Amino acid sequence: MRLEIYYIPVALFAGIGLLAAILLIIASKLFAVKTDERISEIEEILPHANCGACGYAGCADYAAAVVNGGAATNLCKPGGTETAEKVAAVMGTKAEAVRPEVMVLRCRGNCNAAVRKYEYDGIQSCAAAQHFFGGSNACAYGCIGLGDCVKVCDQNAIRIVNGIADIQPGLCVACGKCAQVCPNQLLALRGTDKHYDVRCSSHDNGKTTKLICNTGCIGCKICERKCLRHAITVTNFLAVIDYNKCENCGVCRENCPTGAIVCCEDTN
Numbered sequence: 561m562r563l564e565i566y567y568i569p570v571a572l573f574a575g576i577g578l579l580a581a582i583l584l585i586i587a588s589k590l591f592a593v594k595t596d597e598r599i600s601e602i603e604e605i606l607p608h609a610n611c612g613a614c615g616y617a618g619c620a621d622y623a624a625a626v627v628n629g630g631a632a633t634n635l636c637k638p639g640g641t642e643t644a645e646k647v648a649a650v651m652g653t654k655a656e657a658v659r660p661e662v663m664v665l666r667c668r669g670n671c672n673a674a675v676r677k678y679e680y681d682g683i684q685s686c687a688a689a690q691h692f693f694g695g696s697n698a699c700a701y702g703c704i705g706l707g708d709c710v711k712v713c714d715q716n717a718i719r720i721v722n723g724i725a726d727i728q729p730g731l732c733v734a735c736g737k738c739a740q741v742c743p744n745q746l747l748a749l750r751g752t753d754k755h756y757d758v759r760c761s762s763h764d765n766g767k768t769t770k771l772i773c774n775t776g777c778i779g780c781k782i783c784e785r786k787c788l789r790h791a792i793t794v795t796n797f798l799a800v801i802d803y804n805k806c807e808n809c810g811v812c813r814e815n816c817p818t819g820a821i822v823c824c825e826d827t828n
Contacts (some may be wrong), residue, residue, distance in 0.1 A: 597811045598650050599623045605646045608634055609714065611735035613637045633659045633817035638733035645733040660752040663717075663727050667746050668759040669702040673724040680706075690743040701762040702821065703746055709738035729824070755808045757802040758792075758799045760820040761785065765797050770818075777820040783812035 566814040602623040608661040610618035614635035616625055625631035626647060634644035641657045648655035678822045680689050686704040695704040703724040710718045710725070717731035718738060719748055725738075729752070739747040758777060762769055768776030778796030791805035794813050798820065799819070813821045 569710070577741045590733060596761070598625050598627045601650050602626055602647050604640075605643060605650070607643065609638045609733070609735055611638060611714075611737050611738045612740075613734065632656065637661060638735050640733075661749040662729045662732050662824075663734060663738060663747050664725060664737070664750045664754050664757050664759075665703060665725050665746055666748060666757070666759060666761040667701075667703040667724060667744075668822070669697060669699055669724060669773045673773055673775040674699055674702055674723075675796070686742045687741070688752055694770045699762055699764070699776065700747075701760075701764070701770075702773065704744065705749045707746065708743070712737045713740050751803060754801075754803045754806055756806065756810065756813055757800060757822055758820055759822050760798065763796045763798055775819050778818055780817060782815050782817065783821060786811045786815045 564676045572693070574648060589798050600623075603620055606619040606623060612618070614622045614637070615629075616622040616631075616635075617756075617786050619636075622631065622635065626633060633647040633651060633653060634641070636643050636647070637658060639658070640660070641655075644658050645655040676696050677693070678696050680692065680696040682692060685708050686695070686706045686708040689704050689706055692727050694700040695702075695781050697704065705720055705725065707718075707720050710720060714735070714737070715731045717728045717733070719728070727748075734749055734751065739745070739749070744761065747803055750757060760773075760775070760777040762773070762776050764772075764776075766780060768775040769778050777797070779794050779796045779799070783792050783799050784794050787809075788811070789805045789807055789809070791802045792799055792809070793802070801814070810823065813823055
C-alpha cells in the first residue's frame with residue numbers, strides 16, 4: 561500500500577488547522593475589547609466588600625462605572641474618604657469626601673419594653689417568623705430579634721441584646737446589607753454628625769402603642785411643637801426627624817414622654 565495516499569489528507573487538515581489558527585489570531589487582534597487599566601486599579605483600591613452600598617452590584621461594577629460611566633468617586637461608604645481620594649487620584653479628578661454614616665435601628669421594643677404575643681419556636685429567622693402572624697411581638701412594626709441582620713454583617717457590628725438588634729457604631733461601615741434583609745425595614749442610615757433618632761417605627765395610635773410597648777412613639781406631637789427648627793413632624797402617629805433641619809439641640813428628646821427619641825450616646 562502506498563503511503564502517499566495519506567499525505568494529501570493529512571497535509572490538507574494541517575493546512576486548514578494552520579489557516580484557522582491564523583484567522584483566529586487576526587480576529588482576536590481586530591475585535592479585541594480594550595480594557596482600561598484604570599478599572600483594575602480602582603478595583604484594587606476598593607475594599608472588596610461587594611455590599612452594593614454604592615448603588616452597583618459590586619466593587620468591579622462600581623470601578624467600571626467610575627471609568628466608563630462617569631460615576632462619582634466617593635460612593636464607596638465602607639472605604640470612606642481615604643478610598644475616595646485614591647479613586648479620584650486614579651481618575652485625575654478632585655477628591656470628594658464621603659459623608660460618614662451609621663446604621664440605626666428604629667425600634668426600642670426590647671424584652672423589657674414590648675409585649676410578646678407568644679413564644680416563637682420555629683425557624684430562627686426574622687423573615688420566617690414574620691410570616692407567622694407577624695412574629696411574636698404584639699407590635700407588628702417592631703424588631704423580631706432573630707438576627708437576620710447579624711448574619712449578613714461582615715463587620716460583626718450587630719448583635720442581639722435583650723431581644724432586639726444592637727448596632728456598634730464603631731464597627732459599622734454603613735454598607736446597608738442589614739437594611740436589605742430586615743423584613744420590617746427598621747434599619748436606616750443616618751449621618752454621624754446627627755445625634756438624635758426616633759427609635760420607633762409604629763403607626764399604631766397612641767392608645768394601642770401604650771398597651772404593647774412602653775417606649776413607643778404615641779404620636780403626641782409634643783416634639784413637633786417644641787422643635788424651634790421645625791425639624792420633626794408627626795405623621796400617622798409617628799414622629800420623623802428631618803436631618804437637613806436638625807441642629808442637635810436635643811429638645812425633642814428632653815420632652816418625649818415615652819423615651820422614643822434618643823441620643824446616639826444612649827443605650828438600649
